[in-house]
Amino acid sequence: MLDDRDRKILRLLQEDAGLSVAAIADEVSLSISACSRRIQRLEEGGYVARRVAVLDRRKMGVPTTVFALIKTATHNDGWIDEFRRVISAIPEIVEAHRVTGSVDYILKIVLPSAEHYDTVYKQIVRQISLFDVSASISMEILKSGLALPVNYAE
Template sequence: MDALDLIDRKIVAELMRDATLPIAQVADKVGLSQTPCWKRIQKLEATGVLTGRVSLADPGKLGFGLTVFVGIEAADHSADWREAFAKATRELPQIMEVYRMAGEMDYLLRVAVPDMAAFDLLYKRLTDAVPIKNVTSHFAMERMKFTTAYPVDTLSR
């Protein structure tokens, strides 16, 4: 997709802040009428700029009081290993995010679990599913900042 124009960037910024806004409010905030605004939203969805609409939840209130960042050093770097690792992480819903990294670790995972016992069970399931050379876990004590909204430039260029 071509670079987003100012109106598209404003639409994306508004929807990242609150995807429940009625089209009329989004349109008003970005300076369009409803129909052109809705058409732009549909185009942003069709081109993959907007990938979904979700409600955010407090993990602690859902019983997921422990967040763990797990660094993985792969046992090997073959396509078969990567596929097995990807499958294992997809099948463990407590693994919220997986990133393939450059640097000292090969993969970084964000894990949400109720407690240490649940993390230990997840650790065992993951390491039973695929051979791993090294695992380093970092336990979050406090979430100081969290957002899902990217800092989209909404100023004219």
């Protein structure tokens, strides 16, 4: 069961996973050793899946976001496994979701420019059969982040 201190620790780690245990302990009014034990318990409990560095997309040369909307005529396990293999091998595809509605999958693709989308599109369609693919270019990011709400965790 998580308490308010655990939730605050999780919020702090989401903001900056590089924070020292001493800095976190100070923020949550715990000793360093008690805070360290809590962080270890949260990690062992699976609340912290991993710690990563979030890179600046502009400095990395991929400021453009394209959402590819995919329809498929095939829905068997073999096709899905192959589709997963194909998209996993393309680093520009940073998210993939199977969705309800008029399309089957949505891919979030980060690129140097909109023109580079054709390269990724060809990598996909050369390897796997799709019924229809359309794309939307993001004009502006209104909200972006990796932080999850911590108030629902028990």
